[in-house]
Amino acid sequence: xxxxxxxxxxxxxxxxxxxxxxxxxxxxxxxxxxxxxxxxxxxxxxxxxxxxxxxxxxxxxxxxxxxxxxxxxxxxxxxxxxxxxxxxxxxxxxxxxxxxxxxxxxxxxxxxxxxx
Amino acid sequence: xxxxxxxxxxxxxxxxxxxxxxxxxxxxxxxxxxxxxxxxxxxxxxxxxxxxxxxxxxxxxxxxxxxxxxxxxxxxxxxxxxxxxxxxxxxxxxxxxxxxxxxxxxxxxx
Numbered sequence: 282x283x284x285x286x287x288x289x290x291x292x293x294x295x296x297x298x299x300x301x302x303x304x305x306x307x308x309x310x311x312x313x314x315x316x317x318x319x320x321x322x323x324x325x326x327x328x329x330x331x332x333x334x335x336x337x338x339x340x341x342x343x344x345x346x347x348x349x350x351x352x353x354x355x356x357x358x359x360x361x362x363x364x365x366x367x368x369x370x371x372x373x374x375x376x377x378x379x380x381x382x383x384x385x386x387x388x389x390x391x392x393x394x395x396x397x
Numbered sequence: 398x399x400x401x402x403x404x405x406x407x408x409x410x411x412x413x414x415x416x417x418x419x420x421x422x423x424x425x426x427x428x429x430x431x432x433x434x435x436x437x438x439x440x441x442x443x444x445x446x447x448x449x450x451x452x453x454x455x456x457x458x459x460x461x462x463x464x465x466x467x468x469x470x471x472x473x474x475x476x477x478x479x480x481x482x483x484x485x486x487x488x489x490x491x492x493x494x495x496x497x498x499x500x501x502x503x504x505x506x507x
Contacts, residue, residue, distance in 0.1 A: 323499035386485075
């Protein structure tokens with residue numbers, strides 16, 4: 282089954298304790314991206330990757346890191362989480378953004394992170 | 398900064414009504430997405446379009462490139478259509494591939 286898998290789905294942590302949210306897709310997609318969703322602000326892009334070893338900042342990259350060493354995985358790293366990073370996080374992938382028929386977005390189920 | 402505006406922000410409809418949700422953007426785009434997010438959080442892609450019109454079941458999406466506007470229509474609405482509908486566009490310029498609207502919260506009452 283084609284899917285995007287995020288882990289963990291729920292996490293409560295404390296300020297400063299490094300954490301990683303994993304994202305994996307099984308569709309051989311080139312494009313992967315991380316978003317955070319906050320009430321009243323909608324979805325905002327954190328980082329995205331057009332392909333292996335190619336990553337770029339989105340609208341709200343501060344406090345986050347990513348890597349794309351393999352095509353299927355795109356982990357989101359919070360080196361020193363702070364309470365303002367409490368949010369609902371989504372990973373998404375797409376075969377390609379540039380071609381109308383192959384740009385459908387597939388989202389993970391979301392990871393709800395609370396930083397105390 | 399390029400933005401995406403959706404209207405209305407909230408919409409309540411009676412079961413069976415025809416529903417329209419609007420999305421406007423500011424400059425040239427290469428593609429526009431309509432997404433659905435049900436209570437509980439999961440997001441699914443409904444449509445991706447760059448011109449014209451697409452239909453899937455009771456859902457219809459249209460885009461007018463000249464007017465920089467897209468609409469999502471739901472015919473014969475049902476309570477299971479209750480969700481947040483999100484428009485996202487890929488602008489031709491700028492270094493952020495997708496820009497999202499803030500969503501339209503739809504409630505369909507039986």
